[in-house]
Amino acid sequence: MQIHSLRTFYWVTRLNSFRRTAEALNISQPTVSSRIRGLEQELGVTLLSRDQNLALTEQGEELLEYARTVLRLTDDLSFQRSADASASRLRLGANGPVAATWLMPLVERIERKFPNLRVEIEVNQSATLLRHMCSGQLDIAFASSENQSSDLRSAKLGSFEMVWTAAPGLCVGRLSDDDLGRSPIIGYNWDSPMHSSTHKPAFGLGRHRRFTQSDSLFMMIRMAVEGAGLALVPKAAVRRELDSRQLVIVDLDTRPESLSVSILRQRTSASTLVKTTVRYAHEAMAEYSAPTEQ
Numbered sequence: 133m134q135i136h137s138l139r140t141f142y143w144v145t146r147l148n149s150f151r152r153t154a155e156a157l158n159i160s161q162p163t164v165s166s167r168i169r170g171l172e173q174e175l176g177v178t179l180l181s182r183d184q185n186l187a188l189t190e191q192g193e194e195l196l197e198y199a200r201t202v203l204r205l206t207d208d209l210s211f212q213r214s215a216d217a218s219a220s221r222l223r224l225g226a227n228g229p230v231a232a233t234w235l236m237p238l239v240e241r242i243e244r245k246f247p248n249l250r251v252e253i254e255v256n257q258s259a260t261l262l263r264h265m266c267s268g269q270l271d272i273a274f275a276s277s278e279n280q281s282s283d284l285r286s287a288k289l290g291s292f293e294m295v296w297t298a299a300p301g302l303c304v305g306r307l308s309d310d311d312l313g314r315s316p317i318i319g320y321n322w323d324s325p326m327h328s329s330t331h332k333p334a335f336g337l338g339r340h341r342r343f344t345q346s347d348s349l350f351m352m353i354r355m356a357v358e359g360a361g362l363a364l365v366p367k368a369a370v371r372r373e374l375d376s377r378q379l380v381i382v383d384l385d386t387r388p389e390s391l392s393v394s395i396l397r398q399r400t401s402a403s404t405l406v407k408t409t410v411r412y413a414h415e416a417m418a419e420y421s422a423p424t425e426q
Contacts, residue, residue, distance in 0.1 A: 135206055137167040138199040141179065144168060145196055147267055148186050156268050171195070204400060222246075222405060225254045225261040225273035228349030229292050229391060232369035234416040235274075241412055246405060257347055259323035265396050272409055273396045276325045285397050289413055290421030291390035292366035294326070296382040297374070299359040306383045309333070316342040316361030318352050329388060330364050353379075364388055368420040390422040 143153045144164065154161040172179050179192035188196060222242070226235045239251055254264065258275035265273050266281050279286035296312070303315060312333045317340065319330030324347070334343045344360050346352050353370055356363035357378045373379040395413050397406055 134167075134170075135202070137171050138202055140164055140167040141171055141195065142199045142203060143268060144180070144186065145188060145192075150186075152267070220248070221250045221252065222409065223252045223254070223269065223271045224409075225256065225264060225270045225275070227258045227261060227275050227393075228255065229276075229366045229369055230274040230393060231255045232349055232353075233292075233366070233420050238409075238412055238416045241416075242405075242409060245408060249405070257321075257323050258325065262396065265398070268398070271398065272406065272413075274393055274413065275396060276391055276393055279394065279396055283399055285399050286394050287410070289393045289395050289417040291392045292368060292420065293422035294329075294364055294388040294391055295367045295370075296362050296364055296384055296388065297356055297370055297379040298362045298382050299357060300377060300380050302359055303362065303382050306385070308385050310338070312362070312384055314338050314340055316340045316344070318344045318346065318355055318361045318363040320352075320364075321345055321347045323347070326364060326391060366391060366420075393417060 140153060140157060140159075140163075143156055144150060147153050147156060150161050150164045150168075154164045157164075168180065175191070175195070177191040178189050179195060181187045181189060224239070235253075235255075239253065243249060243251065254261070254270065256264075258277035261270065261273040261275045262277045262279065262281075264270045265284055274289065296307075307315070313336040317330055317334040319334055320326045334340070340361075342361060344355060346355070349365065349369065352363045353365060353373065355361070356365070357373060362382055367374075367381070370379055374381065395410060397410070
């Protein structure tokens with residue numbers, strides 16, 4: 133019984149899809165099918181019910197527990213055997229605030245430390261990154277969603293100071309909370325941890341006739357520059373726009389809450405590469421953290 137076959141079987145049960153398993157393991161879908169079929173032939177049992185959305189049979193349930201144990205022991209043994217071996221790939225995820233601030237300096241530092249490393253970067257919403265971490269499609273992610281998976285480790289890196297910004301001339305003077313609700317707002321979608329901070333004022337009594345929503349921080353900043361409305365963004369992400377007076381900070385009676393950022397990684401991952409990335413990420417975030425977090 134081959135380890136790679138057990139690993140493939142494990143991920144098929146996690147992702148409930150031969151196609152997604154092939155993508156996660158970077159192999160072809162026929163290879164996934166061949167490995168599962170080989171396991172069934174070797175054991176003389178049916179592991180998955182193909183006509184019931186890949187439901188596990190009784191024998192499949194038993195093998196899954198065995199596979200989990202074997203893979204956990206194998207990962208531990210692999211770490212002990214090659215703790216300092218050169219890693220070949222790092223699948224890294226980052227949300228918008230991280231991508232707009234310290235992601236590329238971090239990546240460049242990692243690449244200098246590991247010159248033969250291939251870095252695969254995904255910039256996406258925190259909720260999506262968390263799902264991709266749980267499905268094994270990422271090795272490490274920097275996100276603001278709360279981790280509820282026992283398969284992942286989570287450690288807080290720091291917090292971004294959040295500010296309301298707008299194009300010069302859109303707002304004059306200090307705004308009360310009621311004034312904010314009567315202003316055009318660029319808000320976050322439902323999956324964002326900042327959703328309520330932008331939707332609550334935008335949909336209160338006396339709300340402005342215009343509301344814009346986006347799942348991209350970069351697009352929100354661009355639209356704020358174009359005068360579409362007030363945007364609640366990390367101050368560190370708009371340093372250039374503030375310096376060039378493309379945007380100004382809008383003072384409000386109620387100070388926005390900061391946005392916490394955590395690093396997520398697989399619980400079984402303990403390689404030198406992962407440990408180095410975690411350390412570099414803490415150092416990178418320290419430069420951008422909100423004053424209250426220092």
